[in-house]
Amino acid sequence: MSAGADRDPRKAVAEPAPRRILSRRKGALPEENLPLIMEVAPNEDYALIDSGAGRKLEQYGPYRIVRPEGQAIWQPALGAKDWENADAVFTGDTDEEGMGRWRFPGEPLGETWPMRHDGIDYLGRFTSFRHVGVFPEQASHWSHMERLIRSARRPVKVLNLFGYTGLASLVAARAGAEVTHVDASRKAIGWARENQEIAGLADKPIRWICEDAMKFAEREERRGNAYDIILLDPPAYGRGPKGEVWQLFEDLPALTDICRTILTPQPLAVVLTAYSIRASFFAIHALMRDTFTGLGGTVESGELVIREKSAGRALSTSLFSRWVAA
């Protein structure tokens, strides 16, 4: 009798997909540049007005918004009056994925409102996960990517994994790239498409794909499709549309490895951001440097921070590591 013959087929469970076998690549490590602290300063589209006592007060377009901020362990620089003047306050769970409620101290506000990033119009939205549809600290990556696309002076293909509401995809498309945007959330994809319309970029080539990032990348590898720039901004934990589980510490090495294999012969950059994880940027730096061994270029790593308007303190938002071609 074979080992599995006595199993009840009705109880059969799907075997987990075999893990990718990873081994260290040979060759010279890319140059390194660290620590690199990239900051977003207050600007006409967005400002961190003040922070402290576990909260942050931000200006998103026309609205002043208060949300929990666990890292703001200092005291606010502005007085209570400035904080009370907010248009919307998120109350509820302070953990990153926690659900909560929005309170509107003045007039009740609609679900969405007009926002702008560097001339690109899009929609802000009060979501139950306390996010509003944009991570302003990412702007440092977007302007870097935009420069790479414009100065390439050739067709550039960008893959935006975990792309959310599509700001990075819109910046890339406006700069002339052909963009593939992947996210597991149907809602986020719908919102991103809406943003494309509102931005007046409907004629730009963006493929919107609702899929598990890992599955999509694996398929691109099988099909032999390739990209010049890959952005990946994975959560610590997430789920694909068919329940696929994403765990950053378990899955990131395989995903970065696939990213290397789906680069064009003359790639420009691979940009990884990570947040809400217990790790230093040295961890993702070492992973990225090993992954891009033998390709030349530089791996630069550090933190994305937002500079506060009131007292000039820097609020750290995420770790990043990016490989940039020579």
Ligand SMILES: C[S@@+](CC[C@H](N)C(=O)[O-])C[C@H]1O[C@@H](n2cnc3c(N)ncnc32)[C@H](O)[C@@H]1O
């Ligand atoms: C922090 S957001 C990315 C923000 C984006 N880079 C930006 O700056 O606008 C993380 C996104 O990952 C998506 N996500 C979570 N698990 C996923 C998975 N397994 N495959 C694809 N996307 C996933 C979520 O739906 C969410 O939109």
